[in-house]
Amino acid sequence: MKKYQLGEFEEIVMLTVGILYDEAYGVAIKTEIESRLGRSVSVGALQSALRRLEKKGYLNSREGEANAHRGGKPKRYFRITAYGKKAIEYNRNVRDGLWRAIPEMALDLKFA
Amino acid sequence: MIKSLADRLFRWYCHDDFYADISGDLHELHHARLQSGSRMLADCRYLFEVLRLFRPSLLKPFNSKIRFNDTGMFKNYIKISFRNLIKHKGYTFINVAGLAIGLTAFLLINLYITFEKNYDSFFTSYQQLHRLTTDQVVDGVLGVRDAMSFHPAGRVLLDETPETIGYTVTNKISGIIFRKGQSVILEEGIVAADSNYFKLFDYKMLSGDPETALQEPNSLVLTESKARSYFGNENPVGKTIQVLSGFRRPFKVTGVIEDVPGNTHYKFDILMSLKSIQEQLDRDGWNGFNYYTYLKLVPGVDLEQYEEKIVPLARKYLGKESSLVFNVQPVRDIHLHSDFTFEPEIHGSAKAVGFLTIISVFILLIAWVNYINLSTARAIDRAKEVGLRKVIGAQKRQLFSQFLFESLLVNLLSAILALFLAQVVLPFFNQLVGVSIIDQVWKDPGFISNLLLFFMLGTIVSGFYPALVLSRFTPVTVLKGKFRNSKNGVVLRKGLVVLQYATSLLLISGTFIVYQQIQYMKGKNLGISTDYVIGFPTPDVPEDQREAQQEKFEAFRNEVMRASSVETVATTSDLPGGGSSDVSSTSGGVKIVGRTDRLDATTYVQWIDDYNLDALDMEVLAGRNFDHQIQTDTFAVIVNEAFLRRLGISDYESVLNSKVQFGRDPENDKIPIIGVLRNFHRTSLKNQVEPTVYFFSENRGSVLVELSPQDYRAGVEHVEKTWAKFYPQAPLDYIFLDDRFAKLYEEEKRFGDVFGTFSILAILIAVLGLFGLSSFIAAQRTKEVGVRKVLGASVANIITIFFKDFFILIAIAAVVGLPLIYMGMDTWLDNYAYRIVFPWPFMVAALGIVAFFTLATVGYQVYKVAVVNPSQTLRYE
Numbered sequence: 001m002k003k004y005q006l007g008e009f010e011e012i013v014m015l016t017v018g019i020l021y022d023e024a025y026g027v028a029i030k031t032e033i034e035s036r037l038g039r040s041v042s043v044g045a046l047q048s049a050l051r052r053l054e055k056k057g058y059l060n061s062r063e064g065e066a067n068a069h070r071g072g073k074p075k076r077y078f079r080i081t082a083y084g085k086k087a088i089e090y091n092r093n094v095r096d097g098l099w100r101a102i103p104e105m106a107l108d109l110k111f112a
Numbered sequence: 113m114i115k116s117l118a119d120r121l122f123r124w125y126c127h128d129d130f131y132a133d134i135s136g137d138l139h140e141l142h143h144a145r146l147q148s149g150s151r152m153l154a155d156c157r158y159l160f161e162v163l164r165l166f167r168p169s170l171l172k173p174f175n176s177k178i179r180f181n182d183t184g185m186f187k188n189y190i191k192i193s194f195r196n197l198i199k200h201k202g203y204t205f206i207n208v209a210g211l212a213i214g215l216t217a218f219l220l221i222n223l224y225i226t227f228e229k230n231y232d233s234f235f236t237s238y239q240q241l242h243r244l245t246t247d248q249v250v251d252g253v254l255g256v257r258d259a260m261s262f263h264p265a266g267r268v269l270l271d272e273t274p275e276t277i278g279y280t281v282t283n284k285i286s287g288i289i290f291r292k293g294q295s296v297i298l299e300e301g302i303v304a305a306d307s308n309y310f311k312l313f314d315y316k317m318l319s320g321d322p323e324t325a326l327q328e329p330n331s332l333v334l335t336e337s338k339a340r341s342y343f344g345n346e347n348p349v350g351k352t353i354q355v356l357s358g359f360r361r362p363f364k365v366t367g368v369i370e371d372v373p374g375n376t377h378y379k380f381d382i383l384m385s386l387k388s389i390q391e392q393l394d395r396d397g398w399n400g401f402n403y404y405t406y407l408k409l410v411p412g413v414d415l416e417q418y419e420e421k422i423v424p425l426a427r428k429y430l431g432k433e434s435s436l437v438f439n440v441q442p443v444r445d446i447h448l449h450s451d452f453t454f455e456p457e458i459h460g461s462a463k464a465v466g467f468l469t470i471i472s473v474f475i476l477l478i479a480w481v482n483y484i485n486l487s488t489a490r491a492i493d494r495a496k497e498v499g500l501r502k503v504i505g506a507q508k509r510q511l512f513s514q515f516l517f518e519s520l521l522v523n524l525l526s527a528i529l530a531l532f533l534a535q536v537v538l539p540f541f542n543q544l545v546g547v548s549i550i551d552q553v554w555k556d557p558g559f560i561s562n563l564l565l566f567f568m569l570g571t572i573v574s575g576f577y578p579a580l581v582l583s584r585f586t587p588v589t590v591l592k593g594k595f596r597n598s599k600n601g602v603v604l605r606k607g608l609v610v611l612q613y614a615t616s617l618l619l620i621s622g623t624f625i626v627y628q629q630i631q632y633m634k635g636k637n638l639g640i641s642t643d644y645v646i647g648f649p650t651p652d653v654p655e656d657q658r659e660a661q662q663e664k665f666e667a668f669r670n671e672v673m674r675a676s677s678v679e680t681v682a683t684t685s686d687l688p689g690g691g692s693s694d695v696s697s698t699s700g701g702v703k704i705v706g707r708t709d710r711l712d713a714t715t716y717v718q719w720i721d722d723y724n725l726d727a728l729d730m731e732v733l734a735g736r737n738f739d740h741q742i743q744t745d746t747f748a749v750i751v752n753e754a755f756l757r758r759l760g761i762s763d764y765e766s767v768l769n770s771k772v773q774f775g776r777d778p779e780n781d782k783i784p785i786i787g788v789l790r791n792f793h794r795t796s797l798k799n800q801v802e803p804t805v806y807f808f809s810e811n812r813g814s815v816l817v818e819l820s821p822q823d824y825r826a827g828v829e830h831v832e833k834t835w836a837k838f839y840p841q842a843p844l845d846y847i848f849l850d851d852r853f854a855k856l857y858e859e860e861k862r863f864g865d866v867f868g869t870f871s872i873l874a875i876l877i878a879v880l881g882l883f884g885l886s887s888f889i890a891a892q893r894t895k896e897v898g899v900r901k902v903l904g905a906s907v908a909n910i911i912t913i914f915f916k917d918f919f920i921l922i923a924i925a926a927v928v929g930l931p932l933i934y935m936g937m938d939t940w941l942d943n944y945a946y947r948i949v950f951p952w953p954f955m956v957a958a959l960g961i962v963a964f965f966t967l968a969t970v971g972y973q974v975y976k977v978a979v980v981n982p983s984q985t986l987r988y989e
Contacts, residue, residue, distance in 0.1 A: 026137035027144075043141070044164035047134050051169050066136065069143040073136025 004087035005056070012037065013049045014058060014088050017078045025064060025075040026050070050078060058084030114155040115142065118162040126165070127172050134165065185510065186517075192497075193518045203490065204522070206884040207483050210877045211526035211570065214479025216533040217873050219553075219562055220541050221472035221866075226558060227549045228460050231375045231447035236314050237408060241443035242415075244269070244279075244405040245452060248699050250435050250712040256699065257439070259452040263393055263403040265429070265438065272425060275418050278408035280308040281386060282378075284456055287649060289842055291354035292342055298843055301381035304389050312408050320349050320367025329387035330359075333367040338381045356841070359388070374547050377446045378404065378456050398429055404456060407440060415440060433776050435712045436699065453714075458691065463940065464863050467622075471867065474615040475874045476566070480574045481608045482881030483522065487515075487578035488605060489888045491585075498582055499590035511583035519575025527567040534559070544869060546862050577604075606921060609885070612878045613925030613962055618933050619871035621958040625937045625951060626864040630857055632797075632948045639792025639801075640688060641729040642849035644819045646828065647687040650811055651839045665811050668838045672817065677827035680818040682723035687814045688794050689852030695794065695802070700775040702805075705782050707770055708759045715755065715774075716802040718794075719809035727818040728792075734764035735787030738808040745808045750787040755803040764788040772805065796856040797946040816849075879965050886970040890914070890977040897977050898985035910978040911971055918966050926959055 006014070016032045017024040026047065033041050053059045064075035080088070122138075123131060138161055145154040197204045232238055244265055248255035266279030282305040290297050310322035317325070318336060325333050332353060339348045343365075352362040363384070372379050386393070396402055409418065422438045430436055441450055448462040498511055534553045542548045550556045650665065669681045686695045696717045703710040722738040722745075724730065733753065738745045749772060753764070761767055771782035791801040819827035828846070835844040890897075897910055934950060941947040 026133065027140045030137075030141075042164045043134070043137060043161045044167055044170070047130070047137075047165065048167040048169045051130060055169075063133070069140050070136035071139035073132050073139060075136060076133035 004090045006058075006087055006091050009045070010049050010053055011088060011091055013046065014053060014080060014084060017059060018080050018088075021079075022077070024078045029078070053084070054078070057081060058087050114152075115158050118155075118159040122162045122165065125171055127170055130170055134170070138162070185514075189514045189517050190521075192514075193521050196494075196518070197521070200490075202887070203486055203884055206880045207486060207522050208526045208529060210479045210482045210880045211523060211574070212529035212533055213873055213877055214476050215526060215530040215563070215566060215570070216537065217870055218472045218476040218566065219530065219559060220534055220537070221468050221475075221870065222562060223549055223556070223559060224541075224545050224547075225465055225469055225472070227375055227547065228448060228465050231377055231460070232443050234373065234375070235312070235443075237312070238444055239442075240277075240408050240411055240413075241312055242407045242409055242440045243443055243446060244407055245439045245441060246401050247437050247439045248435050248712070248714060249437050255435070255712075256697075256714040257452040258401065258699075259450065259454045259456070260401045260403055261405045261438070262398055262401045262430075263396060263405065264398060265425075266405045266407065268425060268429060269407060269422060269438075273418070273421055275409050275413045275421075276407050277410055278308060278311055280312050280406050281306050282309065282404045282406070283386065283389060283392070283402060284380075284404065285358075285384070285389075288358060289356040290342075291356055296356060296841060296843060298845055299382060301379060302384055303378070303380040303382075304384040304386045306386040309383065312406050315369040315372070318368045318370060319347055322367065325367035326383060326385040327387075328364070328366070329385055329390065330361060330363045331366040331385040331388070332363045333369060333383040334365055335369055335371045335381050337371050339365075339368045363388070374549075375447075377443075377450075377459060401436075406443065409440075415442075435701070453697075458859055461859070461863075463943065464859075467863075467936075467940070468866065471619065471870050471874070474619065475870060475877065476570075478612050478615055478874055478877050478881070480570060481612055482877060482884070483519070483574040484577055485605050485608050485881060486884045486888070487519070487574075488581050489885055491578065491582050492892070494582055495585050495590045498585045499587040502585075502587040503591070508583045512579045515579035515582045516571070516575045519578065520571045523567055523571040523574065527563055527570075531563060544862070544865055546858070605885075609882075609918075609921050610925045610928065612881065613922055614929035614932075616871075616875050616878050616962055617925060617929045617955075617958050618936075619867070619874050620961055621933050621955055622937060623864065623868040623871045624954040624958060625941070625948075626860070626867050628948055628951055628954065629941060629944065630860050630864055633857055633860070633944070633946065634854065636793075636797060636946060638688075638853070639731070639790055642688065642853060644821050644824045644827075645727060645816055645849045646819065646831070646846045647814055647816050647849055647852065648844055648846035650683060650813060650815050651842055662811055664838065668834060671834045671838070672831055675827060675830040677820050677823045677830060678817060679820050680723050680727040680816075682727040682816040682818075683721045683809075683811050684724055684814055684816060685719035685809070685812045686794070687816065687847075687849065687852065688728065688792075689849050689856060690795060691856065695804075698774055702772060702774050704759060704761075704767060704785075705771040705773050707761070707767065710776070711759060713758065713803075716804040717807065718804055719807045719812040721808065721810045721812075724816065727816045730792060731790040733788045733790050735768045735785070737787060740808075740810065745786070747781075747783060748786045748808065749783050750789055750806040751785055752789045752801070752804045752806075753791045754801045755805060756788065758803045798944050800945045817846075875961075875965065879969055882966065883969045883973070886914075886918075887973040890973045894977055894980070894985045898980075898982035901978075901982045902986070907975065907978045911974050914970055914974045915967065918970055919963070922959070922963055922966065925962075930955055 012033060013029065016029050016036070020028055020032055026043065029050075030041050030043065030046050033039070033046075050059065050061075054061060058081060059078045060081050061076050061078045064077050066072050066074045119135065119138075122135060126134065138158060141161070142154050142158045145157055232241070235241060243259070244261040246258045246261050248258070263281045263283075266281050269276045270279050282303050285302045285304055286300060288299050288302055290299050305326055307324070307326045309326055310317065314322075320333065325331060334342065334348060342348060342353060343351060348365040348368060351365050353365060355361065355363050366385075369383075372381075392402075419438070419440060422440070426434070426436060426438045446455075447460050448465060450459060501511060531553065538551070538553060550559070553559045651661070672678055672681050697714050698717055699712075699714045701710045701712040702715045720738070722740050725732065725737045732750075735750070738748070738750065751767075751772070756762075756764060756767060767785050767788065769784055769786075771784050773780050773782045789806070793801060794804070795802070817827070817831055831846070832844055893914075900910055900913075933955065938950050941950070
């Protein structure tokens with residue numbers, strides 16, 4: 001874990017950015033997470049995570065188009081970088097490894 | 113509303129890189145919420161989101177602008193500044209000279225103001241020192257306020273009020289003859305003081321014991337310089353000095369103190385122990401208040417409560433009938449704020465100090481305005497430099513500091529110049545204000561710290577606005593070449609010029625008015641003729657030899673009269689032209705028997721002989737003069753008009769042979785009135801003619817000699833010779849009465865001179881500024897002038913066009929300034945009982961002077977441009 005520092009919310013954000021692929025900008029990511037996870041996400045939390053990830057190099061971004069609903073302000077689209085991909089893969093592998101390491105019986109254990 | 117506020121908040125804290133898209137997201141969300149809910153709710157949600165965006169990772173960096181280490185540029189600023197100063201020598205001279213003169217004048221005046229305001233503050237406990245004075249209150253109305261008090265009062269206050277912790281009684285004795293070696297000297301500054309004196313006024317005792325020095329009768333304490341003049345370098349303590357007039361006995365020197373500094377209201381050269389005048393003390397008691405009493409009160413005493421407390425004491429000791437009450441005043445306020453009768457010296461005037469403060473501020477203001485005006489007017493010269501610097505990457509902040517630095521440089525140059533200038537003009541300044549405050553400006557810490565302070569302040573005040581204007585230029589407009597000074601700047605500059613005009617007007621007309629008033633007072637008909645009349649004190653006569661001396665004096669008088677150059681010799685108790693304290697007075701009340709009720713007010717008393725009327729051309733309105741051949745005239749009075757008018761009598765004939773009675777006791781003498789004199793001015797025209805009663809006396813105090821105008825020099829010589837023959841042991845100390853009257857107005861004259869000098873300086877600085885400004889404006893409009901000339905304008909036409917602008921400014925200045933001048937100067941004139949009416953014609957003259965200087969400076973500059981052939985000015989178009 002030490003190699004790729006990635007928090008739980010950060011991982012969710014990265015995965016959502018992956019899901020949305022070309023459409024991953026602030027509002028879209030927010031609604032996606034909210035609908036998939038059923039929890040509300042504040043713009044502040046999301047944006048600070050996005051910028052943090054970008055700073056770490058897991059995401060990159062480009063400026064997109066603006067429209068009237070946005071008060072003439074441009075969108076910012078995020079995309080997972082190769083390094084970011086490694087990070088989530090690493091995370092996933094670590095998890096899988098952990099999963100695998102759990103003895104069968106620990107999960108099958110039934111309490112009477 | 114909430115949304116836009118929230119947006120501004122967000123913009124304020126959010127990192128610039130993130131702001132655009134995040135706020136876009138917020139807008140989008142807001143828009144979506146508007147579809148589903150109320151605006152209010154959506155707005156609140158928006159605000160809520162914004163608040164939750166306040167996270168470290170999204171904040172602006174704290175030192176938001178990247179700061180380069182730009183100290184390397186300082187060298188460049190210095191270089192450019194110097195080049196600029198050298199390139200425009202004329203402007204540099206105007207700026208530096210103006211600021212230096214302004215600063216010098218301001219600092220010197222301040223030096224004087226500080227001096228005036230700190231009178232008597234060098235005594236250790238000056239905050240606690242108070243003077244006991246005497247007021248006359250009749251029917252609850254405050255009458256004459258006298259600086260003197262009864263001599264037992266100090267003791268009484270010490271015993272009966274806990275607030276009083278010390279007192280000293282003093283008596284000012286003027287003109288006593290001392291023997292010095294073989295010659296005699298008239299000593300003017302002698303104060304008799306009791307042994308407590310040094311406990312209150314802690315002068316440094318150089319030799320002798322301050323506790324005991326004034327204890328014994330016939331003791332003297334000399335100031336250092338007096339000690340030196342009498343005894344050279346020997347220690348005078350223990351030696352004796354023969355005191356002639358009045359005492360005729362040897363006095364022992366018991367101490368030497370440092371010289372009395374200039375800034376005390378109670379100056380003296382020699383202190384005498386109070387017990388030396390015990391006879392006078394015994395005689396005066398609670399009858400005569402001829403003493404300056406000083407009290408030391410506990411710190412922080414409430415003066416009003418204290419004064420209430422001492423009212424019953426006055427009743428207890430002076431009797432219920434008396435209209436006199438005690439009053440106390442802080443010693444530190446005496447010089448500027450006390451205007452009582454019988455002050456020990458001509459005091460300063462808080463008003464004059466106030467006026468001077470205003471003048472000094474004006475001068476400095478005018479100098480600063482010059483700098484601001486010239487720098488902003490010349491901004492166009494520097495505009496391209498600013499544009500280019502900005503293009504290369506200079507920030508506004510850097511340019512601002514560059515121009516502020518330039519102003520620092522100019523101010524520094526002028527501060528250094530001011531220091532030298534101040535030193536050079538200091539002797540003249542000392543002469544102007546009549547006191548020697550300091551000899552070397554750089555030895556005065558107050559002066560130096562003020563210089564530094566106002567140098568810094570000047571840098572900021574004068575440099576701030578030009579720096580702001582210059583650093584604000586946008587490169588695009590400036591470098592395009594279509595740049596003009598902004599309208600705003602012009603309005604401000606014109607406003608400042610108006611300010612300069614108004615202050616110049618004020619100073620010029622103020623000077624006019626002060627001189628007019630002095631001229632008026634000097635020239636006003638005094639009611640007596642003082643031309644070619646000299647006065648001097650009569651030879652001093654001991655009590656027991658009076659009759660013998662009287663004969664001798666008669667012989668002297670006859671001898672003097674024998675010369676054809678002498679017209680009359682008269683004796684009087686008080687020479688005309690004395691100060692308010694040079695006359696006797698009675699406050700016991702006076703009435704004309706059977707005619708009026710007693711009037712509790714001060715009446716002045718003089719003793720004259722029958723030659724006075726002739727010598728001074730006094731006019732008798734009713735009745736007759738004294739006559740030394742009529743025996744009963746020794747018990748008769750002549751009164752003046754003012755005396756009768758105060759009693760409400762206008763028919764002067766009717767009072768002849770009525771009797772006046774002084775005091776309360778009905779048994780008091782009733783003295784017949786034999787004549788009424790026309791009012792004449794005995795003292796400064798600042799005061800009303802004093803209600804006076806004249807008694808007959810021969811050989812009293814002073815001698816008046818009227819000389820014939822044709823050969824008055826011979827007359828003076830004759831008087832001197834005769835005096836030396838009759839009274840070889842005493843010096844003759846004569847003065848022309850004209851000079852004596854002129855001396856009364858010294859303070860006014862000084863005020864006028866100071867006012868005048870600094871007005872001239874202020875105008876000089878203003879003219880300098882105007883010169884620079886107009887030359888610049890003329891240079892700016894060279895092409896306009898060329899075009900006008902091509903189209904047929906004459907030189908006169910062009911000059912008129914330029915003048916018009918300035919005359920409008922003068923007109924505004926007049927409208928603004930004249931009411932202020934009227935208010936200020938009219939109250940000043942109200943100080944005088946006899947004053948001129950406000951001289952409006954002089955206001956026109958002042959305006960004329962301002963207009964003239966404007967014409968001269970602007971005209972010169974414009975003329976230079978106007979005569980140039982248009983082919984030269986327009987050839988590059």
